[in-house]
Each structure stands twice: as C-alpha cells, then as structure tokens.
Amino acid sequence: MAVHHPAAKPLREIGAFIAMSLDTFxxxxxxxxxxxxxxxxxxxxxxxxxxxxxxxxxxxxxxVIFLLDVLILEIGAAxxxxxxxxxxxxxxxxxxxxVLVIGGAAATAMCADLGARTxxxxxxxxxxxxxxxxxxxxxxRVAALTLNSFLLSGLGTMVGLFADLCFAVYVSGVNPGSxxxxxxxxxxxxxVIIAVIKATLFGIAAGLIACYKGxxxxxxxxxxxxxxNETVVYTFMALYVINTLLSAVLAxxxx
Amino acid sequence: MSAPxxxxxxxxxxxxxxxxxxxxxxxQTAFYIRAIISIKDALIYYRTExxxxxxxxxxxxxxxxxxxxxxxxxxxxxxxxxxxxxIVGYSQTAxxxxxxxxxxxxxxxxPRLAAPLITAIGLAATIGAGATAQLGxxxxxxxxxxxxxxxxxxxAYLVATRLVGSVVLAIPLCCISLLVGFLSTQFLxxxxxxxxxxxxxxxxxxxxxxxxxxxxxxxxxxxGIVVMLLHTYFGFNxxxxxxxxxxxxxxxxxASLVVLTLVTAAVxxxxxxxxxxxxxxx
Numbered sequence: 001m002a003v004h005h006p007a008a009k010p011l012r013e014i015g016a017f018i019a020m021s022l023d024t025f026x027x028x029x030x031x032x033x034x035x036x037x038x039x040x041x042x043x044x045x046x047x048x049x050x051x052x053x054x055x056x057x058x059x060x061x062x063x064v065i066f067l068l069d070v071l072i073l074e075i076g077a078a079x080x081x082x083x084x085x086x087x088x089x090x091x092x093x094x095x096x097x098x099v100l101v102i103g104g105a106a107a108t109a110m111c112a113d114l115g116a117r118t119x120x121x122x123x124x125x126x127x128x129x130x131x132x133x134x135x136x137x138x139x140x141r142v143a144a145l146t147l148n149s150f151l152l153s154g155l156g157t158m159v160g161l162f163a164d165l166c167f168a169v170y171v172s173g174v175n176p177g178s179x180x181x182x183x184x185x186x187x188x189x190x191x192v193i194i195a196v197i198k199a200t201l202f203g204i205a206a207g208l209i210a211c212y213k214g215x216x217x218x219x220x221x222x223x224x225x226x227x228x229n230e231t232v233v234y235t236f237m238a239l240y241v242i243n244t245l246l247s248a249v250l251a252x253x254x255x
Numbered sequence: 256m257s258a259p260x261x262x263x264x265x266x267x268x269x270x271x272x273x274x275x276x277x278x279x280x281x282x283q284t285a286f287y288i289r290a291i292i293s294i295k296d297a298l299i300y301y302r303t304e305x306x307x308x309x310x311x312x313x314x315x316x317x318x319x320x321x322x323x324x325x326x327x328x329x330x331x332x333x334x335x336x337x338x339x340x341x342i343v344g345y346s347q348t349a350x351x352x353x354x355x356x357x358x359x360x361x362x363x364x365x366p367r368l369a370a371p372l373i374t375a376i377g378l379a380a381t382i383g384a385g386a387t388a389q390l391g392x393x394x395x396x397x398x399x400x401x402x403x404x405x406x407x408x409x410x411a412y413l414v415a416t417r418l419v420g421s422v423v424l425a426i427p428l429c430c431i432s433l434l435v436g437f438l439s440t441q442f443l444x445x446x447x448x449x450x451x452x453x454x455x456x457x458x459x460x461x462x463x464x465x466x467x468x469x470x471x472x473x474x475x476x477x478x479g480i481v482v483m484l485l486h487t488y489f490g491f492n493x494x495x496x497x498x499x500x501x502x503x504x505x506x507x508x509x510a511s512l513v514v515l516t517l518v519t520a521a522v523x524x525x526x527x528x529x530x531x532x533x534x535x536x537x
Binding site: 228 | 332344359372379381384385386387503512513520523
C-alpha cells in the first residue's frame with residue numbers, strides 16, 4: 001500500500017463514504033434484495049425508537065407550549081395558542097425529535113452491531129464466502145432507517161399536536177376551537193411536506209453514516225466505542241446540513 | 256419426547272414472565288448498588304484510569320478529538336435548540352405584537368427544559384452509547400472475563416471510572432450548554448429579527464431566575480449518573496455476539512431517553528407547577 005500524506009486522510013474518508021453510498025444506491029434498486037434482513041431491521045428500529053419518540057414529543061412540545069401559554073394567557077391572547085404549537089411541532093420540534101431518536105438510538109445500535117462484526121473479521125468472512133456485505137447488510141439497514149424516520153416524523157407531529165392540544169385545553173384553559181382555528185396561521189402544506197422530506201433524507205444519511213462507520217472500525221472494542229461516538233457526531237451534523245438546505249428550498253418555494 | 260402440556264400454559268407463561276421481569280429489576284438494582292460502591296475502589300486503586308476516562312469522555316479520541324468530543328456535540332445541539340426557541344418564541348410573540356417579550360421565553364425555556372434535557376440526551380447518545388458499545392464488545396470477546404481472571408476489579412475499573420467521569424463532566428457541560436443556549440437565542444433574535452439588544456436584555460434579566468439555573472445544574476448531574484448507570488449495565492451484560500452489542504446499544508439509548516424525558520417532566524412539574532412562577536406585573 002502506498003504511503004499517504006496525513007493531510008489527505010479526511011479526503012480519503014469522504015471519498016470512501018461517497019463510494020460506499022453509491023454502491024448502496026446501486027444495490028438498492030438491483031435485484032437480489034435482502035427482504036428478511038430489511039424486515040428484521042425495520043422491526044428492531046421501530047421497537048427501539050417508538051416509545052422514546054412519543055415520550056420526547058409529548059414532553060418537549062407540551063413544555064414549550066406550556067411556557068408560551070403562560071405568557072399569552074397573561075396578556076389575554078389565549079386564542080392564538082395553536083399558532084405557536086403548529087410552528088413548533090411541524091417545522092421545528094418534529095424533525096428534531098426524529099433526528100434525536102433515529103440518530104441517537106437506532107443508528108448507534110446499527111453502528112455497534114456492524115462494528116462488532118468488523119473487529120471479529122465477520123465482514124471479511126462474508127466477502128470470502130462470496131456474499132456482498134453491502135447488499136446483505138447495508139441496503140436493508142439504510143432502507144429500514146429511511147422507512148422508520150419517514151413514519152416517525154408523521155407520528156411525532158401527530159403526538160405533538162395532540163399533546164399541545166391537551167395541555168392548552170386542560171392546563172392553560174384555552175378554547176379547543178380557537179386552538180384548532182389558529183393552527184394554520186403560520187404553517188401550511190409546504191411546511192408539512194418539507195418536514196417529511198427532511199426526516200426521510202435524514203434517515204438515509206443516518207443509515208449510510210452508521211454503516212460506513214461500522215465497516216471502517218479499527219482497533220478492537222475501543223474502536224467500536226469511538227465509531228459509535230462518531231456516528232452520533234456525523235449524523236447530527238448531517239441534520240444541520242439537511243436542515244439548512246431544505247429551509248433554503250422552502251424559502252424559495254414560498255417567495 | 257416433549258413433556259405433557261401443563262394445565263394452564265398461558266398462566267404459567269405469564270407467571271414466568273412476571274418473575275423474569277422481577278428478577279431483571281433485582282439484577283439491575285444490585286448492579287447499580289455495586290457500581291456506586293465501587294466508586295471508592297476506582298478512586299483509590301485506578302486513579303490513572305479514571306483520569307484517562309474523564310479525558311477521553313470530555314475531549315473524545317481519534318477523529319473526534321479534532322473538534323472537541325462531547326462538549327462540541329452538546330454545544331452544537333444547544334445551538335440548534337437555541338435557534339428553535341428563538342424562531343418559535345419570536346414568531347408567536349410577534350404574531351400578538353409583543354415580540355419584546357421574547358427574552359422571557361429564552362430565560363424560561365433554556366434553563367428549565369432545553370439545557371437539562373438536551374445535555375443529558377447528548378451525554379446518552381455520545382459517551383453513553385460509546386460506553387455500551389465498548390463494554391459490550393469487550394464482553395463478547397471475553398476481555399472482561401480476562402480482566403476478572405487477572406484480578407482486576409472490573410466493576411471499579413470499567414464501570415465506576417465511567418460513573419466518576421460522567422459526574423465530573425456533567426457540571427462544565429451544563430454551564431456550556433446554558434451559555435450556548437442563551438447566546439444562540441439572543442444571536443438569532445438580535446441579528447436576524449433585528450430586535451434591539453436593550454429590549455432583549457431587559458426582559459431576559461427580568462425573568463431569568465438564578466434558582467432555575469441551579470436546579471438545571473443539579474438535574475444534569477443526576478441525569479448524568481443515571482445515564483451512565485443504565486448504559487454501563489446494558490454494555491456489561493451484553494450477550495449474543497455482535498448483533499447483541501448493537502441490540503444492547505439500542506436498548507440502552509432507548510431506556511435512557513425514556514428515563515430522561517420522564518425525569519424532566521416530573522422535575523418540571525414538581526419545581527415549577529402550573530403557573531410557572533410567572534409574574535408579569537412584578
């Protein structure tokens with residue numbers, strides 16, 4: 001192997017990541033498809049992320065809206081409670097919770113699984129046996145994370161709006177009709193579509209990052225821990241990039 | 256040959272699962288107590304390892320050391336949350352023509368909800384998940400058994416050192432996250448929405464209560480201990496090969512997210528109640 005300049009290492013990492021992503025996309029649409037693994041992984045992701053997503057959605061939304069309601073009740077504008085709720089839930093907190101749960105719980109688990117396989121040379125063993133690890137392991141995982149984050153974003157939004165409704169009506173004493181009527185003041189269909197696209201793109205990114213980091217683990221158990229750590233870092237960064245890009249797209253659409 | 260079917264298989268199965276669940280709770284409790292007791296051993300016998308773990312947790316290793324490890328992640332999350340608070344708070348208050356009061360929103364949401372919850376989630380997702388993966392990988396490759404054989408006190412060496420690390424890390428982490436949350440909200444409100452700094456500062460300082468900040472600090476320390484206990488438990492008891500390590504990591508993060516949200520909700524309601532300690536008229 002040729003001696004590399006140390007400064008080229010980040011570039012090599014990016015290149016290897018893009019190469020693996022392209023491989024994954026090609027395998028994603030070609031014929032042998034690991035259905036069984038896909039179903040297993042989807043089920044695992046759903047089991048790991050469903051309860052935290054619901055709880056986070058309830059607590060986060062309800063508390064933000066509760067504190068906002070404290071203020072707007074004081075100035076006698078309780079009828080407008082739904083506006084802030086819709087803005088918080090659909091455009092901001094919904095995608096953020098999807099990211100926290102998918103990136104924090106599901107992607108780390110996938111990275112730990114693949115990383116532990118890598119340090120025991122099981123991935124190489126698969127290659128020796130003529131089984132393509134991308135087709136057998138990566139494609140189902142990426143697809144499972146994508147499907148789950150798509151579904152979770154819808155669920156998070158529904159749960160969030162409902163929790164806000166309950167808090168506004170039963171704790172702050174807002175009229176339910178005016179809550180519902182003020183929901184659509186700042187938020188419309190484009191925002192909902194963008195939020196769902198955001199979550200879906202994020203699922204793809206988290207899956208690819210988790211699998212890449214899992215496959216490139218080196219240095220024993222310590223390496224697995226580091227890789228899991230890095231997965232979280234990179235997925236949260238991916239969130240930032242995706243969020244900025246899509247917000248720019250949304251701004252273009254609305255003007 | 257199978258044994259004859261019992262009289263009421265569903266009843267026996269149900270009872271067994273209840274007993275298994277009960278034993279599981281007992282296992283966890285015993286583990287937590289042993290871990291907390293072993294902190295003494297870690298501080299006496301494994302001081303170097305403790306310091307190494309603290310350094311590793313706070314600054315990260317490998318590629319992460321370049322950007323500052325957990326501290327960078329938590330600040331990054333809090334920047335996002337701070338922006339979120341500014342966007343939601345400003346839009347809603349501007350909608351009613353009282354955008355001057357957005358400082359109130361930052362002073363209330365940041366220390367009461369955002370900083371404790373997001374810091375703890377950051378801890379769970381980075382060093383917590385990392386610890387589960389590392390301990391799990393050590394367990395399935397029988398390195399923990401090897402340590403036991405060599406006479407190393409594994410509870411102290413592996414678990415208690417990480418507990419100490421999370422406590423030491425939690426306090427500066429909470430300070431950083433509070434600061435980042437406040438500053439990012441203020442940045443967005445002043446530079447993007449163009450509110451004057453005097454208005455923002457006035458309402459921010461009027462409604463910021465020092466006790467809230469103290470409670471946030473205590474909450475983060477307690478949550479840091481809980482997160483680390485949960486994650487080391489799942490990692491220490493991982494089984495079932497590499498897939499088992501992945502499953503343990505997922506379960507550990509799920510458990511800590513559930514516990515964290517419940518704790519935050521309970522503490523929030525207990526400390527601040529229905530009225531939120533809010534007095535607009537003074």
